[in-house]
Amino acid sequence: MPPSPIPLLRVEGTHADAGAALGAACADVIRDEVAFDARIPCGRTRSEQLDLADRYAEITFAAYPWYREETEALARAADVDPRAVFACMTEEIWYEPYTARLEGRCTDVVAVPPATTGDRVLVGHNNDIRRRYQEQLVAVEWALDDEPEQLTIGNGLWVSCGWNANGISMTGNELAPLDERVGIPREIQFRSMLRQPSIDAAVAEGLRQDRASSYNQVLVDRSGRAVNIEGSATDAELTGPDERGHLAHANHYVCERMLRFEGDPDYRPNSSARHRRALALLAETAPGTVTTHTLRSILSDHEGEPNAICRHPERYGGTSATAFWWIADLTAGEVAFGRGNPCDSVTQTHRFQTTATAAS
Numbered sequence: 001m002p003p004s005p006i007p008l009l010r011v012e013g014t015h016a017d018a019g020a021a022l023g024a025a026c027a028d029v030i031r032d033e034v035a036f037d038a039r040i041p042c043g044r045t046r047s048e049q050l051d052l053a054d055r056y057a058e059i060t061f062a063a064y065p066w067y068r069e070e071t072e073a074l075a076r077a078a079d080v081d082p083r084a085v086f087a088c089m090t091e092e093i094w095y096e097p098y099t100a101r102l103e104g105r106c107t108d109v110v111a112v113p114p115a116t117t118g119d120r121v122l123v124g125h126n127n128d129i130r131r132r133y134q135e136q137l138v139a140v141e142w143a144l145d146d147e148p149e150q151l152t153i154g155n156g157l158w159v160s161c162g163w164n165a166n167g168i169s170m171t172g173n174e175l176a177p178l179d180e181r182v183g184i185p186r187e188i189q190f191r192s193m194l195r196q197p198s199i200d201a202a203v204a205e206g207l208r209q210d211r212a213s214s215y216n217q218v219l220v221d222r223s224g225r226a227v228n229i230e231g232s233a234t235d236a237e238l239t240g241p242d243e244r245g246h247l248a249h250a251n252h253y254v255c256e257r258m259l260r261f262e263g264d265p266d267y268r269p270n271s272s273a274r275h276r277r278a279l280a281l282l283a284e285t286a287p288g289t290v291t292t293h294t295l296r297s298i299l300s301d302h303e304g305e306p307n308a309i310c311r312h313p314e315r316y317g318g319t320s321a322t323a324f325w326w327i328a329d330l331t332a333g334e335v336a337f338g339r340g341n342p343c344d345s346v347t348q349t350h351r352f353q354t355t356a357t358a359a360s
Contacts, residue, residue: 002345008139010141091213116291122292126342166198176251176267184208227240237257251267296327335350
């Protein structure tokens, strides 16, 4: 039986209003996340972990005062320590060494003209993590005073992908850069990128010099422009779709100049298998034929298990599953998504209550 639909929560007003609403709605998840003592790496104490996170917070709150307002309101509503909430969001302090991570993370596929039927602009994303995260999922519609409306999917703390009313889709892939440093955590920077009015502004935010590290960011707007930011803390390479209008990425560095930042070489073959398979499936399509159904089929592909695009750890004893999927049709202004694996999932669709003008 397919998993139940992901609930939708709408938050409105100021960032403090949004934080309070999220904290109240997701209090159980937040309280569980901040009880992190057993997950602290390298024998650090809780106090030391909070002190380390404070170094990141000092830079982050100077750059994003809105995030401080949101986090403090969320913590009050959930009745937890705001320092602990910020520590949870500082992904860079939670793993050592890199090889301790999950064996699966996510896969992105993009199709733009001339690949697509009707010159549509399409983005597909599988988000891979433990099944426990799947059960915590909530879709949040952000209608805040100072930014375009957004839809995100996460667990109330984490945001794993997003789409805004200016027609910008943001997905991406976790990397393991060797040059991580104290700065703005990549998860929080992702939120700031999604607030931007145009893809150029989002790219500029993704390249800011005070970042702690970087995801591989996949940005696409409704005009068909797609920018892939394969980044680290100190460098980045920007690429786009090939001449056929195809783009795919997984969880390893692909660009030659970025290979020196690869911190998880043992994992690279696992990610490469998904990346190659996604590109091969796109390459099998004829020009002008790719639809949302095509992307759903690619996201549902099981070839090469356990390193398949659609991950079912119950079949092979793994730890990482496809927790949700997402397909944005930016031309139509609609996103489809679902909890669990795309091969067996209840399809949900979303349009914003208000529609912004096209992003430049």
